[in-house]
Amino acid sequence: MSEQGTGPWATQRLVIRKGRASDAEEIxxxxxxxxxxxxxxxxxTSPEQNKERWVAGLDSNYVAEMAGTIVATGKIAPEQAWAQSEVADQVDGAQVEIGWVVAPGHQGRGIGTEFARALLDISFASGARRVTAYCFADNAASARIMEKIGMRREAHFRTDSLHRSGRWLDSYVYAILDTDPR
Structure with missing residues (x-):
């Protein structure tokens, strides 16, 4: 994927920027x-482990701020698109996965939708041709966001994901192409 730029990017209510190591303490x-x-x-399980994981993902991490406070975190992570060996070198950057988490106390106000839409826009502006997102089928709020931003449900996998509750759950795969209407 071509460089996604350094931002920051602005939406109606959010300032979106690449994640920094110092964000780990706030989240x-x-x-x-x-x-x-x-x-x-x-x-x-600890602030140290949180920081370690956050820093390990800095290449893909984004944050959304309102009035200087982080209200959501997200990612734009490269995915390896499937290709035949003769053209495999042409798929780099063609497909990415987006994901997001909205801070407690800020959910239910459209922040997730606004942030996810911005992650989609950043992905396409950076050269991706296909963007995917995944969720447990029981996570209705996340599935709604994917549909609101124009993604299509491409797969419904039955009891394929083991949840930490010990239950096997269904999962959804959503995707959108750069040529799809948004």
Missing amino acids: WPWREDDELNRWLTAIP
């Missing part, structure tokens, strides 16, 4: 919220 309190953690793939 750590979210990681102690059980409702938020319900859908996260991995939960850090």
